[in-house]
Amino acid sequence: MAAVFDGVSLPTDDAVEFGPFRLDPARRLLTKDGAPVPLGDRAFELLVVLVRHAPGGVGKVTLFGHVWPGVCV
Numbered sequence: 001m002a003a004v005f006d007g008v009s010l011p012t013d014d015a016v017e018f019g020p021f022r023l024d025p026a027r028r029l030l031t032k033d034g035a036p037v038p039l040g041d042r043a044f045e046l047l048v049v050l051v052r053h054a055p056g057g058v059g060k061v062t063l064f065g066h067v068w069p070g071v072c073v
Contacts, residue, residue: 014026016051016052018051018054020032020033021037022034023047023048023051025048028044030044030047042067042068045066045067046063048066049062049063049066049067
């Protein structure tokens with residue numbers, strides 16, 4: 001499954017590994033060397049968007065639409 005923000009499709013099911021970390025959006029879980037890393041909801045959503053757009057970066061509209069939908073920031 002993928003979420004679409006500002007015309008950009010963001011995969012939501014696939015886990016991503018980077019360094020000692022594993023980000024699993026479907027399970028809403030971040031681990032480091034297999035141990036859970038506690039993150040708040042907004043921090044988790046922000047990390048998902050940034051990781052999915054690495055290394056190119058993410059635009060403001062896409063970032064705000066995913067992390068702060070409907071909120072004027």
